[in-house]
Amino acid sequence: MDIEYFKSLDMWWGTLGTVRPFSNFNPDKDAMELQAALEKKDVNTVVRILSNRNNAQRQVISQTFEELIHKDLQTALKKVLSGDLETFMLQLMMYPLHFEAFRLQQAMAGLGTDEETLMEILCTKSAKQLQDVSVAYNQFYKKDLEKELKAETSGDFAKLVVALLNKQSVSGVVQRDIEVLSASLKGKKAEASPWIDILTSRDVEYLNKVFMGLEMETGQTLDQIVEKRFSGDFRMGLNILVQCIENPFIYLAKRLHTMKTPVVHGIMVSHSEEDLLCIRAAFIKITDTSLYTALQKNFKGDHLQALLAICRSED
Incomplete structure (x- = not known):
């Protein structure tokens, strides 16, 4: 576990996420360091900075980068990164609501529908979160999420996903x-x-x-x-x-255990600031292997280092 992470513990002790706000945050310094690293194609520095800031801080860095360097940070990242690492880092740069909307859109894109990803998101997000995701979906894709779900599913399954999207708390006996x-x-x-x-x-x-x-x-x-x-x-x-x-954490741990790249990206980005520590605990419970070790066995290179940075530590 790196020194920067320890420095932030005093501010966010008790959080169930692995990514926490960096306590000595200096967006101007981060933007300039990122620019220098991107020019040198120093991927390690890019990963170190962006994985040690929470999403709100990454958004400030992105805005500061544009103000100081007069370039779009995401575009700059695309020019230097590639493959799975590029995909993962760009997902980390998305606003959380945009990312969930993006995952839903991708699950419904193309010829087939990724029903399990739809269910993962709809079952593990709260009613309020899903309402906000619906608004974000409409803003980014100019389409109504409920109508899209109905169009891409059918029968009782369609009724189930729509009910989950609009879930509400009703008392019962x-x-x-x-x-x-x-x-x-x-x-x-x-x-x-x-x-x-x-x-x-x-x-x-x-x-x-x-x-x-x-x-x-x-x-x-x-x-x-x-x-x-x-x-x-x-x-x-x-x-x-x-x-x-x-137990949602056991379910998400089982999903991670597949070690399918899109699934790993989706869960780790989505839950990194919320409850990834709980998912890590569930993962070792059902597999007798830590998530950190499992990632090392299934991924490699700079992509692996980025995943480990978000996973954060061995259990």
Whole structure:
């Protein structure tokens, strides 16, 4: 762990993110150092500076860079960086809401839809965050996010993603909801609507009580119920939603364990200032290997160094 990181601990002790505001922040100095590093193609310095500042500070650096150097920092980064490292560093430079909107847009771009990334974002972000992401999506892509989701999905899965986008907290009665969900499983074909309505409108603590009651009533685990009674994209989506209700950090750790570059980028950038420490703890719990070590085994070069800088330390 580097000295600059330790210097910032006194200000942000207790945060669940790995990236924290740099306490001795000097945007003019950072901008000039970045300019010198970019001219020399000194990638290590670029990574060191940008990975040791939080997003708000990176935005100030970007603005200062343009004022002092009269160049756009992102454009300058593109000229020096390449490949996965370029992609990762440019994602770090995005505003958080823009980044989430970008991930959703990319998940729906092209011929196929990346349903799991859609679900990851919709299940792990709060109602307020998703409202803000919807606004950002409209600003950046001039399209309505809900309409885009409806166009790119279908059937019960489409109803599920739209309900998650518009999730709200509604009070309920645990036993009544257990009975409703249990009744939805009685027919030849399980009913999706009660699952969508209840699982997207109750808080996590409440839903875990419902899950416990439903398991006692049916004699099956939630995983078994979802696997046996539902199918297709809806089964996949419902399975992810249940995992995120039970423990979102375990789910995200499982996603990271795939070590697929876009997945690793997405989760690490999205959660670096929020709860990446929790995801790291979950990762070592389910794999017996730290995320830091796993990254070293799967990536290399400057790209690896940037990932390690955001992961921050060994567990």
